[in-house]
Amino acid sequence: MNKSLQTDRTTVRRLPKRGSYERELVYSILDEALICHVGFVVDGKPVVIPTIHWREGDRLYLHGSAVSQMLRTLRGGVEACVTVTLLDGLVLARSAFHHSMNYRSAVIFGYAAEVTGEAKIRALHGLVEHVCRGRSASARPPNELELKQTLVLSLPIDEASAKVRTGPAVDEEEDYALPIWAGVLPLRVLPQEPIADDRLPDGITVPDYVRRYRR
């Protein structure tokens, strides 16, 4: 599918040079991020809920409880705006005005459809791998009841944009001479020491995919 992701409403208007409609960039943001924020309209009012997302090919997946109000609303034909943001650093300029952040974000508009049967099982496998690559081979797979209690939706990624800021502060020319430290403070989401469950049987060690976890 090579259709453009750009539409009138996905066109980045503020600082358009930061905008992109490249699938590769949008997908890299979706794949790195662990959570998204899903917006939808209820009684004419906005609701924004954080949840896990994942991607397979040109579709974005969401899941949750079969009684989730958000998922049931979306399944009912209500449009979603799914936004994913990775914060890469603080940009400290000489002037307060030019302070900024380095980030990568993606915004996707679309209608979600329910995923069922074998495709649902494959999708849930993909979810575990998205969150923790290598984990799905060891976790107990979902049984019939658990599958029934889980709702999986997917939406096509065909109306989207990315927005990215990178690099140093950009100050007013006359401010560069000021005796004020300026620069970028990079931020990273980093795993800390794993906390083993209290009820592990003896001899079960931390798997490599946990010990070496990286996004």
Add this chain to the structure above:
Amino acid sequence: MNKSLQTDRTTVRRLPKRGSYERELVYSILDEALICHVGFVVDGKPVVIPTIHWREGDRLYLHGSAVSQMLRTLRGGVEACVTVTLLDGLVLARSAFHHSMNYRSAVIFGYAAEVTGEAKIRALHGLVEHVCRGRSASARPPNELELKQTLVLSLPIDEASAKVRTGPAVDEEEDYALPIWAGVLPLRVLPQEPIADDRLPDGITVPDYVRRYRR
């Protein structure tokens, strides 16, 4: 203001024991997070945009360019749903089904009003301090033109909720005997080595508030 933050639509329905309407908890989440996701409705459709937020007392602040479509829409009397999420860790259960994440999130509904005059200057000072405590004393303050180019909005925090998951995986009783590692992989947003600007005058060293940066 001791009015309850709980209303029908801020009532946490999925896993209600994770929900809270305590100001102290909502505020601690807002104060730790560097970005929020702002949802609003345009032509009946949801839009979710990431941006910086900050809090002063019982009000939440947003800012941006004076020509920002989002801010102009909100200023025009369109309701916002502002959601903030802190991801604290991956919860790896024995079963795929019981995998989860530890998180703290806050959702605020409200109408934003423009902040002007002295209050605007104070608010922008608060913004810099929210992002980087100690920075506002050294950065050049905004001049008249910069103030004119900046729009500051605030909304009352009087309809909100928090949702929090902490602690270990919760598996089905019969799964605890399985030879599968389970536990929590904590995640933290951590500052990396500061990158000094290429154009710093000689002798300007990294300030303590950057070197020791912590949320």
